Amino acid sequence: MNNKLGSVLLWPALAIVGAISLAALALGRGESVNAVWLVTAALCVYFIAYRFYGKFIAEKVLGLDDSRPTPAVRHNDGLDYVPTNKVVLYGHHFAAIAGAGPLVGPVLAAQMGYLPGTLWILVGVVVAGAVQDFIVLFASMRRDGKSLGEMIKMELGPIPGALALVGVLAIMIIILAVLALVVVKALTASPWGLFTIAATIPIALLMGVYMRVIRPGRVGEASIFGVVLLLASIFAGRLVAESPSWAPLFTLNGTQLAWALIVYGAVAASLPVWLMLAPRDYLSTFLKIGTVVALALGIYLVMPALAMPRTTRFIDGSGPVFSGQLFPFLFITIACGAVSGFHSLISSGTTPKMIEKESHARFIGFGGMLAESFVAVMALTAACVLDPGIYFAMNSPAAVIGSTPAQAAQVISNWGFTITPGLIEQTARDIGETTILSRAGGAPTLAVGMAQILGAALGGKAMEAFWYHFAILFEALFILTAVDAGTRVGRFMIQDMLGHVYRPLGNTEYLPANVLGTGLCVALWGYFLYQGVVDPLGGINTLWQLFGVGNQMLAGIALLLCTSMLVKMKRERYVWVTLVPTAWLLITTLTAGVQKIFSDNPAIGFIALARKFGDAAAQGKVLAPAKSIEEMQRVAFNNYLDAAVCAFFVLLVLAMCVFAAKICLQAMRQAYPTAQEIPPQALAGRSTA
Amino acid sequence: MSAQGEGEGEAGLGPRWRGLCSACRQVFGMPDYERYLAHAARRHPGAPVLTRGEFCAREIERKYGRGGMRCC
Numbered sequence: 001m002n003n004k005l006g007s008v009l010l011w012p013a014l015a016i017v018g019a020i021s022l023a024a025l026a027l028g029r030g031e032s033v034n035a036v037w038l039v040t041a042a043l044c045v046y047f048i049a050y051r052f053y054g055k056f057i058a059e060k061v062l063g064l065d066d067s068r069p070t071p072a073v074r075h076n077d078g079l080d081y082v083p084t085n086k087v088v089l090y091g092h093h094f095a096a097i098a099g100a101g102p103l104v105g106p107v108l109a110a111q112m113g114y115l116p117g118t119l120w121i122l123v124g125v126v127v128a129g130a131v132q133d134f135i136v137l138f139a140s141m142r143r144d145g146k147s148l149g150e151m152i153k154m155e156l157g158p159i160p161g162a163l164a165l166v167g168v169l170a171i172m173i174i175i176l177a178v179l180a181l182v183v184v185k186a187l188t189a190s191p192w193g194l195f196t197i198a199a200t201i202p203i204a205l206l207m208g209v210y211m212r213v214i215r216p217g218r219v220g221e222a223s224i225f226g227v228v229l230l231l232a233s234i235f236a237g238r239l240v241a242e243s244p245s246w247a248p249l250f251t252l253n254g255t256q257l258a259w260a261l262i263v264y265g266a267v268a269a270s271l272p273v274w275l276m277l278a279p280r281d282y283l284s285t286f287l288k289i290g291t292v293v294a295l296a297l298g299i300y301l302v303m304p305a306l307a308m309p310r311t312t313r314f315i316d317g318s319g320p321v322f323s324g325q326l327f328p329f330l331f332i333t334i335a336c337g338a339v340s341g342f343h344s345l346i347s348s349g350t351t352p353k354m355i356e357k358e359s360h361a362r363f364i365g366f367g368g369m370l371a372e373s374f375v376a377v378m379a380l381t382a383a384c385v386l387d388p389g390i391y392f393a394m395n396s397p398a399a400v401i402g403s404t405p406a407q408a409a410q411v412i413s414n415w416g417f418t419i420t421p422g423l424i425e426q427t428a429r430d431i432g433e434t435t436i437l438s439r440a441g442g443a444p445t446l447a448v449g450m451a452q453i454l455g456a457a458l459g460g461k462a463m464e465a466f467w468y469h470f471a472i473l474f475e476a477l478f479i480l481t482a483v484d485a486g487t488r489v490g491r492f493m494i495q496d497m498l499g500h501v502y503r504p505l506g507n508t509e510y511l512p513a514n515v516l517g518t519g520l521c522v523a524l525w526g527y528f529l530y531q532g533v534v535d536p537l538g539g540i541n542t543l544w545q546l547f548g549v550g551n552q553m554l555a556g557i558a559l560l561l562c563t564s565m566l567v568k569m570k571r572e573r574y575v576w577v578t579l580v581p582t583a584w585l586l587i588t589t590l591t592a593g594v595q596k597i598f599s600d601n602p603a604i605g606f607i608a609l610a611r612k613f614g615d616a617a618a619q620g621k622v623l624a625p626a627k628s629i630e631e632m633q634r635v636a637f638n639n640y641l642d643a644a645v646c647a648f649f650v651l652l653v654l655a656m657c658v659f660a661a662k663i664c665l666q667a668m669r670q671a672y673p674t675a676q677e678i679p680p681q682a683l684a685g686r687s688t689a
Numbered sequence: 690m691s692a693q694g695e696g697e698g699e700a701g702l703g704p705r706w707r708g709l710c711s712a713c714r715q716v717f718g719m720p721d722y723e724r725y726l727a728h729a730a731r732r733h734p735g736a737p738v739l740t741r742g743e744f745c746a747r748e749i750e751r752k753y754g755r756g757g758m759r760c761c
Contacts, residue, residue, distance in 0.1 A: 078724075078725060078728035078729070078732070079748075080751075084715060088715045091716035092715055092716050092718060095717065095718065096718075211745065216740070216741060216745065216746075217720070217740070219719045219745060220710070220714070223717075269756075273750060273754060274750070274753075277753050278753050281757075282717055285718065286717065289716075488756025488757075489756035491756070492755050
């Protein structure tokens with residue numbers, strides 16, 4: 001009774017607080033809006049969505065049933081299949097899905113103002129992102145923890161299954177390249193940053209040896225001294241940056257860093273996993289969770305005002321950070337945080353094998369994605385509390401704003417965001433760097449925003465440089481872990497495919513085949529990385545959009561699977577739950593994909609840009625910002641390649657639409673459910689291990 | 690049958706603290722030897738168990754051996 005009364009009061013109260021917060025964001029007439037409104041609006045939306053829409057999906061649409069044993073209960077082998085406490089599994093799942101994605105996209109999208117990004121993140125997560133994660137998790141849970149590829153094969157057929165795998169590999173290659181590019185942009189000419197990142201390698205090796213040889217199995221002890229050394233390396237980095245003899249050793253340009261990362265990727269992915277990958281993954285998970293919590297507390301303690309306007313004039317598509325109008329490009333720039341196709345791979349990985357009861361899937365799948373969305377909201381907040389002039393100085397390519405603070409200040413002030421060269425230089429000094437210009441890629445902008453928020457909460461101006469490098473370390477560390485782990489995944493996928501052509505190449509115990517697989521994977525992402533680094537037009541703008549299209553297409557494919565599955569379960573009545581987000585994703589990504597390929601505007605269309613540079617090169621003319629005919633030809637070739645990758649994604653998703661539609665029509669003619677779930681009468685306790 | 694004093698680090702602590710340690714290990718995806726011992730004692734009493742070092746080596750290989758899909 002008491003509970004009921006509380007509930008009757010709580011939800012309307014939350015709705016009112018949320019509505020007031022949203023109104024303050026969207027309608028406020030004051031000078032500036034406080035960031036607390038943004039964060040509060042987001043939290044209210046999450047709680048209400050979880051309580052009502054999440055419950056509706058769980059009970060009505062999917063019919064979660066605690067009397068059906070989950071894979072963890074049926075197999076309980078103490079290894080893969082372990083019934084896990086709901087809250088613990090939530091943390092585990094969140095740590096697996098959260099990455100650099102929700103941090104980069106919102107920062108780039110902030111060029112249109114804070115409101116468009118906020119609204120898309122909030123609406124997108126409730127209608128699309130959380131629904132996808134939840135239903136894929138549910139589907140995998142009802143199929144013994146099968147992966148997305150296997151489920152597509154089961155429910156849609158072998159050809160769609162194989163196509164989806166090729167698509168996943170292509171997206172992985174692009175994402176590895178774009179993540180590595182984020183690191184390059186953050187560490188170029190930054191001895192402090194590079195030293196701390198480089199230091200993580202010996203720290204991880206030391207931890208690996210400690211828990212393998214010195215004190216076998218003592219993972220906790222190794223982690224504690226790992227974290228201490230990590231924090232010490234941030235302080236040591238300042239000494240390195242200030243030392244005239246050490247600083248030059250750690251001052252690299254973009255091309256050198258790109259090569260360093262390519263070599264790193266190849267070597268790291270060939271080492272035994274206990275030596276580097278596992279210890280670094282522990283460190284990056286600690287930092288990830290710690291930073292997210294610190295940032296949330298920081299925003300509430302400091303209560304910074306949003307300096308970015310509600311919307312900027314760049315919603316017309318002329319923005320310096322990325323080109324293209326709000327529709328459709330906002331919706332592919334903010335991928336993770338609103339909806340991320342990559343999550344469908346995680347939600348069908350280890351998590352479904354650890355769920356204790358079916359009803360927990362709502363908290364873990366739906367709720368886990370809401371937490372990721374909250375990270376995206378905080379990243380957007382951190383970018384928008386910065387002076388907009390600083391934001392544009394950091395995120396615009398050098399071709400647009402020039403390479404000195406004076407030039408940049410003049411160009412940006414002309415856009416209507418008044419800034420002085422002095423403030424640009426002062427910001428760089430505050431964070432212990434020599435320059436902040438054209439550090440596109442999200443990480444540095446977020447780091448400056450975080451440094452200002454956390455600095456205001458703890459340590460003041462003097463600590464800003466420390467917090468900046470802490471934030472860079474936290475992002476670069478988990479990106480490098482992702483590069484290592486992703487290269488391994490890519491290698492296995494490539495070997496799997498090569499094995500169909502020539503059997504010995506598929507043997508993962510055969511060293512030459514392994515070397516070939518790793519080499520091919522690194523060469524593929526390395527090519528796109530190198531292209532992005534030397535691209536005089538900036539690189540990240542192109543690659544991030546290519547990734548966005550690919551990632552959202554993957555989400556579209558996962559939601560097509562969910563839709564077919566609902567139809568096959570004979571729950572056609574509720575099919576709009578997945579059909580609406582599927583349709584929206586297809587509309588935005590196909591529009592964006594087609595525009596990226598065919599737009600006449602060289603700032604948007606790959607082919608138009610390739611033609612422009614190719615034709616000029618043929619006539620012997622050099623167009624800025626390229627400096628030679630050779631560079632011109634390279635720009636042309638790379639843009640044709642990007643157009644081809646984009647076309648591949650578009651064709652792939654169209655093909656999947658056809659397959660899914662065919663399956664749905666077939667299933668609708670059947671009188672009984674045809675989804676291939678593990679039957680409910682499968683009893684618990686059949687475990688063998 | 691809890692193995693050869695292997696859990697000495699946490700054995701002296703209260704059950705609540707042990708539970709917290711175990712929860713943290715699971716969230717961070719670390720090998721959880723104590724939970725493995727409990728599982729082995731419950732499901733296969735009397736059977737030989739792995740040492741802490743062997744168990745962790747096997748767990749790390751199992752989790753990371755194929756790279757592990759990571760999100761963006």
